[in-house]
Amino acid sequence: MADNSSVSAGGDLREERRKSIMEAAIRLFAERGYHETKMDDVAELAGLSKGAIYLYYKSKEDLFCALLEEKARQLLPTLQSVAERATSVEGLVSDLVYTQLTLRQDNMDLFRIFHAQQPRADLRWQRSFEQIRLHLEQFVASLAEAFARFLPELPAEECRSLALELLGMLNMHTVDWLVRKDVRPLVARAEVITRHFLYGLEGIRRTQAVHGACRP
Amino acid sequence: MADNSSVSAGGDLREERRKSIMEAAIRLFAERGYHETKMDDVAELAGLSKGAIYLYYKSKEDLFCALLEEKARQLLPTLQSVAERATSVEGLVSDLVYTQLTLRQDNMDLFRIFHAQQPRADLRWQRSFEQIRLHLEQFVASLAEAFARFLPELPAEECRSLALELLGMLNMHTVDWLVRKDVRPLVARAEVITRHFLYGLEGIRRTQAVHGACRP
Amino acid sequence: MADNSSVSAGGDLREERRKSIMEAAIRLFAERGYHETKMDDVAELAGLSKGAIYLYYKSKEDLFCALLEEKARQLLPTLQSVAERATSVEGLVSDLVYTQLTLRQDNMDLFRIFHAQQPRADLRWQRSFEQIRLHLEQFVASLAEAFARFLPELPAEECRSLALELLGMLNMHTVDWLVRKDVRPLVARAEVITRHFLYGLEGIRRTQAVHGACRP
Amino acid sequence: MADNSSVSAGGDLREERRKSIMEAAIRLFAERGYHETKMDDVAELAGLSKGAIYLYYKSKEDLFCALLEEKARQLLPTLQSVAERATSVEGLVSDLVYTQLTLRQDNMDLFRIFHAQQPRADLRWQRSFEQIRLHLEQFVASLAEAFARFLPELPAEECRSLALELLGMLNMHTVDWLVRKDVRPLVARAEVITRHFLYGLEGIRRTQAVHGACRP
DNA sequence: CATGAATGAGACTTCATTCAT
DNA sequence: GATGAATGAAGTCTCATTCAT
Numbered sequence: 001m002a003d004n005s006s007v008s009a010g011g012d013l014r015e016e017r018r019k020s021i022m023e024a025a026i027r028l029f030a031e032r033g034y035h036e037t038k039m040d041d042v043a044e045l046a047g048l049s050k051g052a053i054y055l056y057y058k059s060k061e062d063l064f065c066a067l068l069e070e071k072a073r074q075l076l077p078t079l080q081s082v083a084e085r086a087t088s089v090e091g092l093v094s095d096l097v098y099t100q101l102t103l104r105q106d107n108m109d110l111f112r113i114f115h116a117q118q119p120r121a122d123l124r125w126q127r128s129f130e131q132i133r134l135h136l137e138q139f140v141a142s143l144a145e146a147f148a149r150f151l152p153e154l155p156a157e158e159c160r161s162l163a164l165e166l167l168g169m170l171n172m173h174t175v176d177w178l179v180r181k182d183v184r185p186l187v188a189r190a191e192v193i194t195r196h197f198l199y200g201l202e203g204i205r206r207t208q209a210v211h212g213a214c215r216p
Numbered sequence: 217m218a219d220n221s222s223v224s225a226g227g228d229l230r231e232e233r234r235k236s237i238m239e240a241a242i243r244l245f246a247e248r249g250y251h252e253t254k255m256d257d258v259a260e261l262a263g264l265s266k267g268a269i270y271l272y273y274k275s276k277e278d279l280f281c282a283l284l285e286e287k288a289r290q291l292l293p294t295l296q297s298v299a300e301r302a303t304s305v306e307g308l309v310s311d312l313v314y315t316q317l318t319l320r321q322d323n324m325d326l327f328r329i330f331h332a333q334q335p336r337a338d339l340r341w342q343r344s345f346e347q348i349r350l351h352l353e354q355f356v357a358s359l360a361e362a363f364a365r366f367l368p369e370l371p372a373e374e375c376r377s378l379a380l381e382l383l384g385m386l387n388m389h390t391v392d393w394l395v396r397k398d399v400r401p402l403v404a405r406a407e408v409i410t411r412h413f414l415y416g417l418e419g420i421r422r423t424q425a426v427h428g429a430c431r432p
Numbered sequence: 433m434a435d436n437s438s439v440s441a442g443g444d445l446r447e448e449r450r451k452s453i454m455e456a457a458i459r460l461f462a463e464r465g466y467h468e469t470k471m472d473d474v475a476e477l478a479g480l481s482k483g484a485i486y487l488y489y490k491s492k493e494d495l496f497c498a499l500l501e502e503k504a505r506q507l508l509p510t511l512q513s514v515a516e517r518a519t520s521v522e523g524l525v526s527d528l529v530y531t532q533l534t535l536r537q538d539n540m541d542l543f544r545i546f547h548a549q550q551p552r553a554d555l556r557w558q559r560s561f562e563q564i565r566l567h568l569e570q571f572v573a574s575l576a577e578a579f580a581r582f583l584p585e586l587p588a589e590e591c592r593s594l595a596l597e598l599l600g601m602l603n604m605h606t607v608d609w610l611v612r613k614d615v616r617p618l619v620a621r622a623e624v625i626t627r628h629f630l631y632g633l634e635g636i637r638r639t640q641a642v643h644g645a646c647r648p
Numbered sequence: 649m650a651d652n653s654s655v656s657a658g659g660d661l662r663e664e665r666r667k668s669i670m671e672a673a674i675r676l677f678a679e680r681g682y683h684e685t686k687m688d689d690v691a692e693l694a695g696l697s698k699g700a701i702y703l704y705y706k707s708k709e710d711l712f713c714a715l716l717e718e719k720a721r722q723l724l725p726t727l728q729s730v731a732e733r734a735t736s737v738e739g740l741v742s743d744l745v746y747t748q749l750t751l752r753q754d755n756m757d758l759f760r761i762f763h764a765q766q767p768r769a770d771l772r773w774q775r776s777f778e779q780i781r782l783h784l785e786q787f788v789a790s791l792a793e794a795f796a797r798f799l800p801e802l803p804a805e806e807c808r809s810l811a812l813e814l815l816g817m818l819n820m821h822t823v824d825w826l827v828r829k830d831v832r833p834l835v836a837r838a839e840v841i842t843r844h845f846l847y848g849l850e851g852i853r854r855t856q857a858v859h860g861a862c863r864p
Numbered sequence: 865c866a867t868g869a870a871t872g873a874g875a876c877t878t879c880a881t882t883c884a885t
Numbered sequence: 886g887a888t889g890a891a892t893g894a895a896g897t898c899t900c901a902t903t904c905a906t
Contacts, residue, residue, distance in 0.1 A: 013869095014869090017869090031336070032336070033249075033251075033336060034251075035249075035250070035251035035252075036251075038895090038896070038897090039896080039897065039898085040896085048870075048871090049870060049871045049872065050871085050872070050897090050898085051870070051871055051872065051898085051899080051900085052869075052870055052871075054897095054898065054899080055869070055870075058898095059897080059898080060896095060897070060898090112336070115331075115332075115334070116331075116332045116333070116334075116336065117332070118331070118332075118391055118395070120247070120248070120249060120328070120332065133395065158408060161389075161405070161408050161409075161412070162412065164385075164388045164389055164392055165384075165385040165388060165389070165409070165412060167388055168381075168384035168385040168386070168387050168388025168389065169380075169381040169384040169385060170384070171384050171387065171388060172380045172381065172383055172384025172387060173377075173380055173381070173384065175334055176380055179334070179349065189377070192374060192377050193377075193381070196377070196378065196381060196416050196420070197416065198419075199415070199416045199417075199418070199419025199420055199423075200412050200413065200415045200416030200419065201415075202415070202419050203414070203415025203416065203418050203419055204412070204415055207415075230886095254878095254879065254880085255879075255880060255881085256879080256880095259889095264887080264888090265887060265888045265889060266880090266881090266888080266889065267881090267882080267883085267887065267888055267889065268886085268887055268888075270880095270881070270882080271886070271887075275880075275881080276880065276881090445890095446890090449890090463768065464768070465681075465683075465768060466683075467681075467682070467683035467684075468683075470874095470875070470876090471875080471876065471877085472875090480891075480892090481891060481892045481893065482876090482877090482892085482893075483877085483878080483879085483891070483892055483893065484890075484891055484892075486876095486877070486878080487890070487891075491876080491877080492875095492876070492877090544768070547763075547764075547766070548763075548764045548765070548766075548768065549764070550763070550764075550823055550827070552679070552680075552681060552760070552764065565827065590840060593821075593837070593840050593841075593844070594844065596817075596820045596821055596824050597816075597817040597820065597821070597841070597844055599820055600813075600816035600817045600818070600819050600820025600821065601812075601813040601816040601817060602816070603816050603819065603820060604812045604813060604815055604816025604819060605809075605812055605813070605816065607766055608812050611766070611781065621809070624806060624809050625809075625813070628809070628810065628813060628848050628852070629848065630851070631847070631848045631849075631850070631851025631852055631855075632844050632845065632847045632848030632851065633847075634847070634851050635846075635847025635848065635850050635851055636844070636847055639847075662865095686899095686900065686901085687900075687901060687902085688900080688901095691868095696866080696867090697866060697867045697868060698867080698868065698901090698902090699866065699867055699868065699902090699903080699904085700865085700866055700867075702901095702902070702903080703865070703866075707901075707902080708901065708902090
């Protein structure tokens with residue numbers, strides 16, 4: 001255990017450097033965007049020389065894509081599981097809102113990057129972004145499906161709508177929190193959002209019940 | 217008529233060129249982002265030489281800022297007025313949703329630009345963006361205030377929350393419409409969004425009524 | 433004629449610039465080799481800015497390949513024709529030596545580039561170089577064939593050998609002339625080379641004649 | 649014996665490493681040229697770490713120069729001696745051709761390097777190259793002088809010419825052998841080359857004899 | 865001595881901007 | 886005014902060389 005410390009330290013050091021580059025990159029890409037971020041800046045923030053970055057990532061583009069893919073791999077499982085293990089619509093919504101806000105708060109830089117890139121037709125990050133868009137699409141779908149489970153009368157289309165709307169609410173609150181540099185934690189908004197959204201669902205349900213009752 | 221045509225045509229021509237540059241810029245900035253858009257591309261799409269752009273805008277940055285400011289000037293009044301002239305919360309929401317979706321559909325490129333830039337901390341477009349953020353802030357405020365008018369018992373904070381959430385829902389639907397290249401018009405989603413949001417309000421109101429009744 | 437001067441001047445100017453870049457490139461590539469030649473140097477020698485080169489050639493590599501291909505296209509026809517139109521072996525050799533030396537003298541930089549690159553296994557200029565090697569191969573072949581025409585008894589293999597040897601003699605004299613910066617013109621060596629080579633042929637012929645006579 | 653083994657082994661090891669670096673360098677410089685050869689590649693092929701090279705050679709340039717000088721020191725004596733110990737022109741030529749072709753075959757990488765660098769005006773290897781050029785010059789001179797010994801009537805200039813031509817023939821055959829990756833050994837061409845060159849000499853001699861006879 | 869991670873000077877290339885025509 | 890060829894600052898990336906381990 002003690003004797004392999006030198007070896008594992010080598011590996012650890014390498015992994016640590018890799019991580020420090022990535023953290024620097026996330027922060028800068030988030031704050032300034034891809035093009036306004038210079039490799040020099042990343043190097044400086046990571047505490048390395050410019051050339052050293054190229055020992056870990058073969059190009060700026062590669063660094064950006066690696067960032068997207070690694071974070072996607074880290075975060076997506078958490079997101080998915082919430083929708084799947086829910087036992088009631090109230091539980092689903094409140095868990096989801098809480099989980100999302102926590103993740104966004106802890107990964108605000110990543111959120112910025114995603115949010116900014118979302119509506120681009122683009123260019124050359126297709127590979128990475130297309131993957132991520134698929135993940136997102138899948139996430140929306142699984143959320144819509146969860147709604148469908150608890151609101152069986154609702155058309156699939158409308159369930160998807162609900163999923164989008166909930167995410168939209170979360171997005172806007174996150175952006176607001178970022179832009180106004182709100183000192184309160186983002187999760188403090190969980191209760192309001194959950195409540196508002198559940199009120200909406202209640203209304204939908206009631207209408208459904210009536211309609212359902214009318215159809216003999 | 218013939219002789220002043222050169223003058224007025226000159227003026228018109230000038231205005232026309234300005235506009236064609238701006239339209240080209242909007243489209244390209246939206247599709248590719250600021251840095252991926254080359255002045256050559258703008259010139260080509262506008263049907264002018266590269267040098268000519270500099271007769272109308274003193275730099276690329278200036279073109280971008282002018283674009284933001286001009287469009288903000290064009291669109292914001294419409295947005296504001298909806299909130300102000302509403303006579304019922306139902307009217308407010310349904311008008312707003314309709315107006316917003318229509319505007320976004322007709323100015324999708326502009327929407328992309330705004331959306332992408334929204335969560336940036338940045339850099340050098342502060343001048344233009346700060347202005348726009350103020351406009352947006354103001355718009356959110358006036359919307360929150362309109363809600364407050366119709367839901368007098370609701371804390372101001374929560375009214376603002378509602379405003380954000382409605383806009384978030386609209387944003388997400390717009391992004392979804394763009395990304396999936398939905399062939400149906402964006403406004404087709406107005407009814408669902410309005411309904412969902414109003415159900416939510418109804419729930420809030422009912423709770424309020426109960427709470428209100430309790431308070432002697 | 434006069435009215436299209438502005439147009440043709442534009443074209444001419446462009447062609448002139450292209451040529452001045454190429455001339456600068458040939459000289460520098462010849463003197464220093466590919467890698468020791470910086471785009472800045474080419475630009476300076478061509479009397480342009482660094483960036484301007486990229487208006488004419490899309491990369492350093494492209495410039496190098498264009499150079500090879502253009503010169504090959506210019507010079508090869510001359511070389512080929514000598515071998516084809518010869519009516520006697522004496523005429524062939526003396527014309528060829530003269531033509532070759534003249535061309536080499538007038539294109540000494542190009543000769544250096546070819547000579548230096550000739551025995552490389554390499555790398556990325558394959559496209560351009562493979563073509564040129566084919567041309568050279570073809571040239572050697574047509575020369576060998578010309579020898580075969582005048583020395584019908586000689587095996588094809590040995591004719592090819594003769595072709596190589598004549599070219600080798602020319603190469604070495606050219607290198608010697610370059611390295612020693614000989615003030616006399618290179619063509620001054622034509623007579624000696626021709627004479628020496630023809631003496632050799634005479635010997636071969638005589639042997640052939642004897643052998644030929646022996647075979648009934 | 650045992651105890652000094654570490655020292656002598658150390659020295660041997662050092663010498664061995666030096667040699668393995670040099671062999672790697674020769675091969676790579678020959679195949680790819682100086683600039684396309686990376687120190688990493690040399691290290692890998694030599695089976696050492698990159699840093700280790702710098703314990704043996706103080707820079708890439710130094711490695712290249714050392715290579716040239718060492719090989720020159722090794723090979724030149726052999727070359728010189730042939731010219732000096734010849735007893736007849738036939739012997740001279742056939743020995744020289746044979747020796748040269750053998751050396752070239754066994755040192756083809758070195759040949760490539762020399763051949764490629766030969767006609768450069770250059771740069772910073774002047775030190776090493778100038779030396780080598782002097783050696784070569786000397787070699788050509790001694791060869792010319794040998795010819796002069798056996799052909800006393802021939803002007804010195806023309807003897808030098810003959811020397812160049814013989815070397816040119818050898819060069820071209822070597823290049824041809826390399827480029828076409830001829831499977832037959834290079835020395836297989838010795839007989840033809842010798843024969844062709846001697847035929848030439850014979851012709852020269854005959855003419856000389858006639859001229860000599862005329863001069864009373 | 866040996867290693868190989870890190871450095872940083874320097875090269876190629878792009879593109880916003882200028883300016884002679 | 887309009888053009889587009891030219892400029893050159895600035896950015897990405899490479900690789901010879903160094904140095905802590």
